Amino acid sequence: MHMLVCGGTGCRASASDAIVETLNSELAAKGMENEVQVIMTGCFGFCEKGPIVKILPDNTFYTQVTPADSAEIVAEHIVKGRKVNRLLYTDPENKEHISDSKHMGFYKKQLRIALRNCGVINPENVEEYIARDGYQAIGKVFEMGAQATIEQMKKSGLRGRGGGGFPTGLKWEIASKNHADQKYVVCNADEGDPGAFMDRSILEGDPHSVIEAMTINGFCIGATKGLVYIRAEYPLAIKRLQIAIDQAREYGLLGKDILGSGFDFDIELRYGAGAFVCGEETALIHSMEGERGEPTVKPPFPAESGYLGKPTNVNNVETFANIPVIILKGAEWFSAIGSEKSKGTKVFALAGKINNVGLIEVPMGTTLREVIYEIGGGIKNGKKFKAVQTGGPSGGCLTEKHLDTPIDYDNLLAVGSMMGSGGMIVMDEDDCMVSVAKFYLEFTVEESCGKCSPCRIGNKRLHELLERITKGEGTMEDLDRLRNLSHVIKDSSLCGLGQTSPNPVLSTLDNFYDEYVAHVTERKCPAGQCKSLMQYVIDQEACVGCTACARNCPVNAIAGDRKKPHVIDTSICIKCGACIEKCKFNAISIQ
Amino acid sequence: MSHVKVELKKEDVAKIKEICKTFHNNPGELINVLHKAQSFFGYLPAEVQEIVAVELNIPVAKVYGVVTFYSFFTMLPKGQHPISICTGTACYVRGAEKVLDEFKRILNVSVGETTPDGKFSLGCLRCVGACGLAPVVMVGEKVYGRVSPDGVKDILKEYE
Numbered sequence: 001m002h003m004l005v006c007g008g009t010g011c012r013a014s015a016s017d018a019i020v021e022t023l024n025s026e027l028a029a030k031g032m033e034n035e036v037q038v039i040m041t042g043c044f045g046f047c048e049k050g051p052i053v054k055i056l057p058d059n060t061f062y063t064q065v066t067p068a069d070s071a072e073i074v075a076e077h078i079v080k081g082r083k084v085n086r087l088l089y090t091d092p093e094n095k096e097h098i099s100d101s102k103h104m105g106f107y108k109k110q111l112r113i114a115l116r117n118c119g120v121i122n123p124e125n126v127e128e129y130i131a132r133d134g135y136q137a138i139g140k141v142f143e144m145g146a147q148a149t150i151e152q153m154k155k156s157g158l159r160g161r162g163g164g165g166f167p168t169g170l171k172w173e174i175a176s177k178n179h180a181d182q183k184y185v186v187c188n189a190d191e192g193d194p195g196a197f198m199d200r201s202i203l204e205g206d207p208h209s210v211i212e213a214m215t216i217n218g219f220c221i222g223a224t225k226g227l228v229y230i231r232a233e234y235p236l237a238i239k240r241l242q243i244a245i246d247q248a249r250e251y252g253l254l255g256k257d258i259l260g261s262g263f264d265f266d267i268e269l270r271y272g273a274g275a276f277v278c279g280e281e282t283a284l285i286h287s288m289e290g291e292r293g294e295p296t297v298k299p300p301f302p303a304e305s306g307y308l309g310k311p312t313n314v315n316n317v318e319t320f321a322n323i324p325v326i327i328l329k330g331a332e333w334f335s336a337i338g339s340e341k342s343k344g345t346k347v348f349a350l351a352g353k354i355n356n357v358g359l360i361e362v363p364m365g366t367t368l369r370e371v372i373y374e375i376g377g378g379i380k381n382g383k384k385f386k387a388v389q390t391g392g393p394s395g396g397c398l399t400e401k402h403l404d405t406p407i408d409y410d411n412l413l414a415v416g417s418m419m420g421s422g423g424m425i426v427m428d429e430d431d432c433m434v435s436v437a438k439f440y441l442e443f444t445v446e447e448s449c450g451k452c453s454p455c456r457i458g459n460k461r462l463h464e465l466l467e468r469i470t471k472g473e474g475t476m477e478d479l480d481r482l483r484n485l486s487h488v489i490k491d492s493s494l495c496g497l498g499q500t501s502p503n504p505v506l507s508t509l510d511n512f513y514d515e516y517v518a519h520v521t522e523r524k525c526p527a528g529q530c531k532s533l534m535q536y537v538i539d540q541e542a543c544v545g546c547t548a549c550a551r552n553c554p555v556n557a558i559a560g561d562r563k564k565p566h567v568i569d570t571s572i573c574i575k576c577g578a579c580i581e582k583c584k585f586n587a588i589s590i591q
Numbered sequence: 592m593s594h595v596k597v598e599l600k601k602e603d604v605a606k607i608k609e610i611c612k613t614f615h616n617n618p619g620e621l622i623n624v625l626h627k628a629q630s631f632f633g634y635l636p637a638e639v640q641e642i643v644a645v646e647l648n649i650p651v652a653k654v655y656g657v658v659t660f661y662s663f664f665t666m667l668p669k670g671q672h673p674i675s676i677c678t679g680t681a682c683y684v685r686g687a688e689k690v691l692d693e694f695k696r697i698l699n700v701s702v703g704e705t706t707p708d709g710k711f712s713l714g715c716l717r718c719v720g721a722c723g724l725a726p727v728v729m730v731g732e733k734v735y736g737r738v739s740p741d742g743v744k745d746i747l748k749e750y751e
Contacts (some may be wrong), residue, residue, distance in 0.1 A: 553676025
């Protein structure tokens, strides 16, 4: 018997370490420590219901487990064979308990290829990866030869999962044709899109799949050195990746003469230091060389002149995680999944105002509606769906009318957003779209490297315009200025950051123009989010003078005698909303 | 950026030199050297940068350029308990701004500052990747999930 405990960053923050400890001590107390093995795995994906404990072989899926539940799980489930019903997932519709994750709405529509081993194996044990066909693909590649492998990659239709969507096989072919005494394979693990955490989950849950794929890549293009550029903010991923590299070396899967093939390959880590622009491949390469992470004009492409001026192939973590399976199961198998021009699956980090926050993987061509309502379980607290933001700071906000769009690279571009690395943030009626656009611009302004002026100056001006509008100082001309300036920045910026940064502005202008107009002409924020445009007012009829609001006001802006209606001094009020939350008589409103 | 004047002890200087040496005084390893130096000193004052520049045989301006480019590096010492509020998109739409306002109000400092007693410093970070727990606050290494403005006092109480 096995007990799998989620060891992803989210679940560890909710004490999954302590759960492993208490499970082990409970098992020891019952003398069962040799029969039941407790394993800490990578992310199961269902972060909303974490920490998760899964019991094999019966596939029982316990949700929101606390260390205090360990005793009951061991005593009931392990010893007596009875499921602990209160910890099972409850179907939101028929309120029935579901014990097998296969039957949950969250998992039913998913197809896990890149995440195949996450939440299944112990990432710190190479043998568990090997038992799941790990390192078989590299053996097959040695037999097939480099050229045939590149052909397979091209035929599979795999495109870069970091956001650009460039065909991976083609990238490999170009790098393989450039001759040099030294070439490099680089894994881009600088996941900078706030709200996307798929790369981290793969590295934490299945690091060997990335190591194997990088080795395959090295063999195909003739590189003997691999580098992983990883965010320093991901300590757990760094630790597990380092353990995996050490184990692979020990097993002869990295180093000299791998599996007797005569091919040498080794991997080193390089740490990022917190710069969003370093996701761009030329900026990333400069950062690895110890420079400021500023992009340069392409061409020359890294495949020609990359790290230290040598031919370099850069792929993203999720792209690499797909490769061993494609090699083993064949290009035909992979290209049968997905839509016409986007093959395979895509991992999305589903977050925001949605019931089932988590990490999901679906075939390309799945619609936004299926993702949000069937997998995501709909909007939190029964509120109304307003928008979904895909592609992070480079993407756009899509609305109700886009919900039936099948998700793939080209469709998302056509409706003014993009795939990006796979962040998907759901917003409800309470979110102000002008503020959301301003939020993303704030990010871009902070992260623009400053090298080219359209991005450095243009985004700053966009942000100032949005700031004016959210303060109620905007004009209708400002809306035209926003649009014109956005196009200038897109057309004239040097790298992907500036070329996409106005997308949140343009897509909200397109889809929520009325909301912008309301801010400008009526000086009102329809969602009630823009602080400068609202005032808290106490209804003198409804107020009974209970003093709850006055006692809870952090700045003493509310005055009034007991049992007499209270008044808010708007010159002191900081609009924190504490009074509304405390008022039991619905006497306070925002105007 | 305000400047903190520090006097480095002999052993500190030796430590920086040793860090540079483990990376073979290779200018290409500048970022790795700075990571190590920061994890040792807690921050990267100008004096540390000067020694790194001499050891790697590069201009101080280049070291300063790299330190100020990346948000992970800081030239100011952090508080005993550094507080970081996640302002990634998922946390933002679930009310991170209100939580941040509450920290600012109670501690009476702005983002990037440290309380006068050196106990807490306040900062923002972009996505810890625990979006299921949004909004998220980190104090040191500890992650707090589903934080509400009301819960801020309780978090601070733990460190009194």
